[in-house]
Amino acid sequence: MKEDGIGLDVTLEVVCGKWKGLILWKLIHENHLRFNELRRSLDGNISSRILARELKKLIQDGLIERIDYETVPPRVEYRVTPYGRTTASFLEKMNEWGIHHKRRAYQQESLTDVSNQLKEQ
Amino acid sequence: MKEDGIGLDVTLEVVCGKWKGLILWKLIHENHLRFNELRRSLDGNISSRILARELKKLIQDGLIERIDYETVPPRVEYRVTPYGRTTASFLEKMNEWGIHHKRRAYQQESLTDVSNQLKEQ
DNA sequence: CGGCATCCCGTCCGATACTG
DNA sequence: CAGTATCGGACGGGATGCCG
Numbered sequence: 001m002k003e004d005g006i007g008l009d010v011t012l013e014v015v016c017g018k019w020k021g022l023i024l025w026k027l028i029h030e031n032h033l034r035f036n037e038l039r040r041s042l043d044g045n046i047s048s049r050i051l052a053r054e055l056k057k058l059i060q061d062g063l064i065e066r067i068d069y070e071t072v073p074p075r076v077e078y079r080v081t082p083y084g085r086t087t088a089s090f091l092e093k094m095n096e097w098g099i100h101h102k103r104r105a106y107q108q109e110s111l112t113d114v115s116n117q118l119k120e121q
Numbered sequence: 122m123k124e125d126g127i128g129l130d131v132t133l134e135v136v137c138g139k140w141k142g143l144i145l146w147k148l149i150h151e152n153h154l155r156f157n158e159l160r161r162s163l164d165g166n167i168s169s170r171i172l173a174r175e176l177k178k179l180i181q182d183g184l185i186e187r188i189d190y191e192t193v194p195p196r197v198e199y200r201v202t203p204y205g206r207t208t209a210s211f212l213e214k215m216n217e218w219g220i221h222h223k224r225r226a227y228q229q230e231s232l233t234d235v236s237n238q239l240k241e242q
Numbered sequence: 243c244g245g246c247a248t249c250c251c252g253t254c255c256g257a258t259a260c261t262g
Numbered sequence: 263c264a265g266t267a268t269c270g271g272a273c274g275g276g277a278t279g280c281c282g
Contacts, residue, residue, distance in 0.1 A: 007219025008212065012142050014222065015215075017254070021133050035264050047256055052265060062225075073263050074262085083225070090218050091129065093211035094136075098128025101135065104183075104204070138274065156244050168276055173245060194243045195282085 011090065014061055019046060019054045025091050027064055027080040034077055063087065132211065135182055140167060140175045146212050148185055148201040155198055184208065 015021045019042070026041055027033060033041065039051050055078060058064045063084030069075040136142045140163070147162055148154060154162065160172050176199060179185045184205030190196040 007216040007221075007223065008142055008146055009219065010222050010226075011215040011219035012136070012139065014219075015133070016137050016139075018133065018137075019255090021129055025129055045256090047258095048265060049257090049267090050255060053254095068264095072262090074265080076264060086221070087218060090211050090214035093214050094132040095127070095129040097208060097211050098130065098132035098135075100128075100207070101131050102128065105131075140275090166276090168278095169245065170247090170277090171275060174274095189244095192243095193282090195245085197244060 014063070015087070015091075017054070019050065020058060021091060021094070023051075023054055023058065024063060024080065024084060024087055025095070027078060028085055028088050028091070032067070032077045032079045034075065038078060058084070135184070136208070136212075138175070140171065141179060142212060142215070144172075144175055144179065145184060145201065145205060145208055146216070148199060149206055149209050149212070153188070153198045153200045155196065159199060179205070 015024070022042055023038070026038060030041070035048075035051070039046060039048060042051075055064065055066070059066055062081060064078055064080050067077045067079065069077070136145070143163055144159070147159060151162070156169075156172070160167060160169060163172075176185065176187070180187055183202060185199055185201050188198045188200065190198070
């Protein structure tokens with residue numbers, strides 16, 4: 001038996017929830033997005049309140065940084081830090097797996113359809 | 122720009138929450154655990170209610186399977202399915218990253234200590 | 243042993259409105 | 263533009279007790 005999941009728990013904490021993983025993923029691929037830019041790029045259905053909160057958490061963990069240009073009107077950009085970029089190691093894998101899972105879920109539907117048809121005979 | 126995070130969202134759904142990732146991880150490394158065996162192996166602080174609920178979700182997604190020996194007293198085992206085992210691709214990476222993150226969080230504390238000492242001067 | 247029922251709380255998530 | 267304030271619902275997670 002190998003050593004246990006000593007690290008998995010904290011990764012789950014960092015990336016968990018509906019949005020933080022997606023935000024990280026976006027910033028890794030886009031580099032420096034402004035608040036509303038980021039908001040619109042996330043399927044459009046995250047509220048500003050939620051986005052602000054999730055961003056704060058990611059900043060606290062040192063994964064992204066906030067650049068305030070101190071202008072009027074305000075201009076703030078968010079960037080992934082070099083450290084935050086290391087999360088790509090598992091986000092990449094998660095994304096790949098998700099794509100397969102979607103394909104499989106679709107096949108699964110077809111299978112149960114067939115199975116139901118068989119049962120009806 | 123590459124294609125977007127078309128898969129990440131569903132992976133987050135599957136693995137999200139405090140426990141499902143850890144349960145999968147356990148079953149991948151142990152193969153067929155009984156209910157209370159599994160429960161005790163998870164830091165001991167998951168309630169049976171929560172465990173039962175999370176197991177159901179994982180079964181619905183086809184990641185694990187339940188084998189009921191139909192004996193008295195009851196004997197039920199849980200196993201990861203071949204498909205469930207494919208999640209190891211990202212769980213492995215998440216675990217590695219988490220270990221690094223813990224180490225870094227520790228260093229970070231030392232850094233802020235130093236930073237605070239500097240500010241006091 | 244392997245759960246389910248009940249109650250409870252804190253957090254997540256969202257819509258809407260508003261501010262500097 | 264970049265958020266904050268407020269309200270409210272849904273869900274995750276936990277403690278306790280009971281059942282076949």
